[in-house]
Amino acid sequence: xxxxxxxxxxxxxxxxxxxxxxxxxxxxxxxxxxxxxxxxxxxxxxxxxxxxxxxxxxxxxxxxxxxxxxxxxxxxxxxxxxxxxxxxxxxxxxxxxxxxxxxxxxxxxxxxxxxxxxxxxxxxxxxxxxxxxxxxxxxxxxxxxxxxxxxxxxxxxxxxxxxxxxxxxxxxxxxxxxxxxxxxxxxxxxxxxxxxxxxxxxxxxxxxxxxxxxxxxxxxxxxxxxxxxxxxxxxxxxxxxxxxxxxxxxxxxxxxxxxxxxxxxxxxxxxxxxxxxxxxxxxxxxxxxxxxxxxxxxxxxxxxxxxxxxxxxxxxxxxxxxxxxxxxxxxxxxxxxxxxxxxxxxxxxxxxxxxxxxxxxxxxxxxxxxxxxxxxxxxxxxxxxxxxxxxxxxxxxxxxxxxxxxxxxxxxxxxxxxxxxxxxxxxxxxxxxxxxxxxxxxxxxxxxxxxxxxxxxxxxxx
Numbered sequence: 021x022x023x024x025x026x027x028x029x030x031x032x033x034x035x036x037x038x039x040x041x042x043x044x045x046x047x048x049x050x051x052x053x054x055x056x057x058x059x060x061x062x063x064x065x066x067x068x069x070x071x072x073x074x075x076x077x078x079x080x081x082x083x084x085x086x087x088x089x090x091x092x093x094x095x096x097x098x099x100x101x102x103x104x105x106x107x108x109x110x111x112x113x114x115x116x117x118x119x120x121x122x123x124x125x126x127x128x129x130x131x132x133x134x135x136x137x138x139x140x141x142x143x144x145x146x147x148x149x150x151x152x153x154x155x156x157x158x159x160x161x162x163x164x165x166x167x168x169x170x171x172x173x174x175x176x177x178x179x180x181x182x183x184x185x186x187x188x189x190x191x192x193x194x195x196x197x198x199x200x201x202x203x204x205x206x207x208x209x210x211x212x213x214x215x216x217x218x219x220x221x222x223x224x225x226x227x228x229x230x231x232x233x234x235x236x237x238x239x240x241x242x243x244x245x246x247x248x249x250x251x252x253x254x255x256x257x258x259x260x261x262x263x264x265x266x267x268x269x270x271x272x273x274x275x276x277x278x279x280x281x282x283x284x285x286x287x288x289x290x291x292x293x294x295x296x297x298x299x300x301x302x303x304x305x306x307x308x309x310x311x312x313x314x315x316x317x318x319x320x321x322x323x324x325x326x327x328x329x330x331x332x333x334x335x336x337x338x339x340x341x342x343x344x345x346x347x348x349x350x351x352x353x354x355x356x357x358x359x360x361x362x363x364x365x366x367x368x369x370x371x372x373x374x375x376x377x378x379x380x381x382x383x384x385x386x387x388x389x390x391x392x393x394x395x396x397x398x399x400x401x402x403x404x405x406x407x408x409x410x411x412x413x414x415x416x417x418x419x420x421x422x423x424x425x426x427x428x429x430x431x432x433x434x435x436x437x438x439x440x441x442x443x444x445x446x447x448x449x450x451x452x453x454x455x456x457x458x459x460x461x462x463x464x465x466x467x468x469x470x471x472x473x474x475x476x477x478x479x480x481x482x
Contacts, residue, residue: 141217
């Protein structure tokens with residue numbers, strides 16, 4: 021039996037309506053595009069480890085946007101270039117599978133250039149940064165070419181809005197072609213042992229707005245991580261590196277103080293590890309929801325911003341808050357904050373980030389005896405890496421704690437790096453299960469130091 025190398029999220033039956041046809045128009049330079057078309061600031065060259073199969077490719081500068089193919093969208097300039105609806109190319113009916121409501125929307129599209137994966141990939145995870153004012157939303161799609169020369173269907177990777185009044189943000193189940201499948205937020209080759217891989221891909225954005233409206237989504241970043249991480253139960257041990265003795269001041273929040281809160285957003289507690297971790301890092305960078313944003317939260321609840329994060333990361337198809345790209349998109353909805361989902365090859369790479377002042381959110385699974393001091397086991401959990409002891413052990417803000425005061429944990433370096441970076445594991449009953457192979461979220465502001473830019477480039481993110 022082939023054991024999957026990424027957690028196979030719960031697959032439900034409902035699917036969202038199929039996308040409208042492909043984009044064929046060439047990019048037309050508008051006034052906004054011309055304004056944005058000057059020389060881009062130099063970006064550090066991404067330089068992940070030579071033996072890594074991991075690559076993150078993003079489109080985020082004015083030149084990046086102008087390199088694509090578009091229909092009805094133009095480029096806006098400034099510190100955060102992006103694409104917006106210019107002249108709608110038509111209308112499309114969308115039936116929200118979670119409300120049953122059908123509405124007609126105007127749309128425009130942007131299609132990335134075809135990107136050849138640095139290593140033919142067994143998995144892909146996309147992420148995006150966007151603003152969707154009331155009356156707008158976006159769809160993110162993937163078209164891939166396999167190593168045998170055939171193509172995937174158009175796969176929907178997310179139907180997304182920052183709010184939840186117009187549409188319900190959702191992943192789409194049931195997408196497969198006999199060679200690959202979409203598992204909530206992850207494209208995966210069905211049988212990696214066959215040798216088939218994803219050779220190249222394009223990402224497509226469809227921006228929607230209410231018919232006759234003048235609001236528009238703005239997409240500032242879209243990208244994808246591809247990888248072919250080998251099946252492995254163990255990874256090589258590393259020695260303490262550049263972050264030894266460094267601890268970042270990240271606010272600690274417990275998910276468990278929220279047990280039973282908001283059943284419509286999966287009931288708090290263990291289901292909220294991802295938004296709780298996201299909120300910690302968002303606030304580390306000095307961003308907060310406004311008092312008006314939090315007016316909907318029961319005033320008797322402490323840490324209302326965690327409830328807010330849960331609501332606005334919630335995936336109505338997955339029926340939970342653990343959709344990786346949705347968490348990144350939520351973080352990037354704060355002013356000048358950027359976010360990607362990627363993989364990292366080694367714990368030393370994570371240390372470079374922490375040493376530069378960039379904490380990270382990591383995804384891992386383990387049974388209780390595998391991580392000393394955790395006091396629990398999990399089939400999938402998010403926590404934040406905020407530092408390293410002088411001996412190189414991991415300092416984590418672990419939201420799976422009884423209260424905020426118990427969130428700071430120190431975990432054994434060797435145990436922690438293995439449970440995070442492996443792709444296969446045994447559960448406590450001896451059955452083979454999957455691991456994430458180093459999946460993490462990286463959140464960072466638009467304005468960075470040279471050291472921070474270099475640290476991000478060292479893990480392939482620019």
